[in-house]
Amino acid sequence: MFPFKALLALTTLAVAYAQQVGTQTAEVHPKLSWETCTTSGTCTSNAGSVVLDSNWRWLHTTSGYTNCYTGNEWDTSLCPDGATCAANCALDGADYTGTYGITTTGNSLKLNFITNGANKNVGSRVYLMNNADTEYQEFKLLNSEFTFDVDVSNLGCGLNGALYFSEMDADGGLSKYPTNKAGAKYGTGYCDSQCPRDLKFINGVANVEGWTGDSNSANSGTGEYGSCCNEMDIWEANNNAAAFTPHPCSVDGQTRCEGDDCGATSRYSGVCDPDGCDFNSFRMGDTSFYGAGLTVDTTKVFTVVTQFLTSDNTTTGSLSEIRRLYVQGGKVIQNSQVAIAGIDPVNSITDNFCAQQKTVFGDTNDFASKGGLKGIGAAFAKGVVLVMSVWDDYAANMLWLDSDYPTTADASAPGVARGTCATTSGNPPDVESQEANASVIFSAMNINSSVSE
Template identity: 35%
Template structure:
């Protein structure tokens, strides 16, 4: 491509991005009801919805459609309390990421989970092969998305890898049908624990715990419950259990330490972020560089080299998707009480 044409395209994209920064795409945010629970009052439905990340919107805008964010074209759909995310749409990568919006769609929902709270979600990962990642996690984003187009425009993303900017990140669930990890990534300012302090059952020696037909049978729907235990206002542990076919499954792992408090903040720092409130993000993605080996290959999972390459996934599993539903948060023991 001639240099002059390249520069023209760069200028056009910059202009579109600048325009989008001040003029958010008009859209209807798909409804996704959730529940906030207490041990005394039960669960109360929240009038929540979802919004696509701004980068998805800009990509769509650059293609010439800036009047509305096309959720279906980006692999996103909701039905009742269920959210479905497809990686590929009409053979093209979509890889969507969405955030949970409050009933006031100018603000994200801030989940405050430090003080003996839990977060539960029903998941269907049966269509996620090796190399794919259905991610359900928390980011310490600003409630208003940083102003301007803000939350209603999907602005303000940050994480412990310092994409966008650096902030605390709690990976509740990064998983496919073959492997899973739960990982806090505390940050103190711009000093973040990028590797985190994860718990992966396979890497911990539980080779028959997670997978199709295994203890947690990923060929079927199950409930993921993550509990944040605190003492004296300080986070002391993060633990995991599962519920499937009406039965509770233990052995999901407990994290009681996460690096030096004086460095990235450690587990107490993660707890402080959870106490301030964090934004729920949900996404589906794969990884051309590492092929998600850090999650599901070698000592981390049963997947073989090459299985997780994006080209293999697209050719062998073009319908790969994840479903998150029945999202509830509140006092420990309150979100799964029938």
């Protein structure tokens, strides 16, 4: 995901990462099935479920109802330091439909952007659980193909319906950190390539040291620490623009950072690549490929296919290429080809494509510095967790996805134009008012154990 996620605590609830478990609301994970398929076309259904990220949950005292975190501030009497806060505060169960607008039916997940219950909720993030319902489902992606259907017809400018993989611990950090009593069952242990510092708890303790509330958001802030890991953005999109982006890191697995390791003073000083190597068809020169009534028609449901090829076509080889296909109306649609001078006319992500793109666009090639495809492929070999979310962007109004960005650059310069949305779009208060009924639907997820050419 890109850039720093101000989305993570944008509800008017007292949301926060917590490590104890509350008893006010039972935690019942909505069921969501998915499939494992073979190249012969045989598919097996798997019973799974989704769990809400703990940053959205009610955080209160272990013995009562007093909030440990309200607005964008900690209760310093309950949380004078990280360890004391973890002992004093409990994370409670979630009303998935009524409070957060999260519903599942069979193999389909719908995420509503705004939910007006007792309090207003903005956005959400969920993880796929395994059939035991106590750990996140882990996927090993090398030499495999991941497929899902998506409906973005109700998702306009300034919004992002995202599906991606992060190198999180399967148990949410439960076994590594004794002060984490909640674990994956309550959505703990998040990390990504932005090394987000707005997480309330990291490694089992509260992120209270140096916590500063955001000036443009009533509910979020940043602490001294961040949580970093490899991230593969399979899908970041609305009905105007879409991108898929690998983000490698120089660290192994979920890692707490501080200072420059988080990229605090310099965007590229951190242990992860914040920009990644993106393939956005509009940005790559094909402005008629993705959108309403275009080759991939975003007014209708379509299938997204992502293939992870290795150097030797085995599950132990190095990741060498990431391919994209679409299927809509029974027709297979090849990904658009690059139409930018100085970049080969390819339609997939390779290290060579990334190097050419960074050079032509004048971007820092932190992708190569942090390990490139081989680096993120190492995470795929060990296992990554599936994440799905809907969010708006308090940091950059989502212009990096669907408009001209940076706005100070010449829109005709290579790499600046990324979609058809106006540079005045995406302001979160406007989006939350005008797009209150927005939603994204992910369905029919499956993984094929080997790539079908």
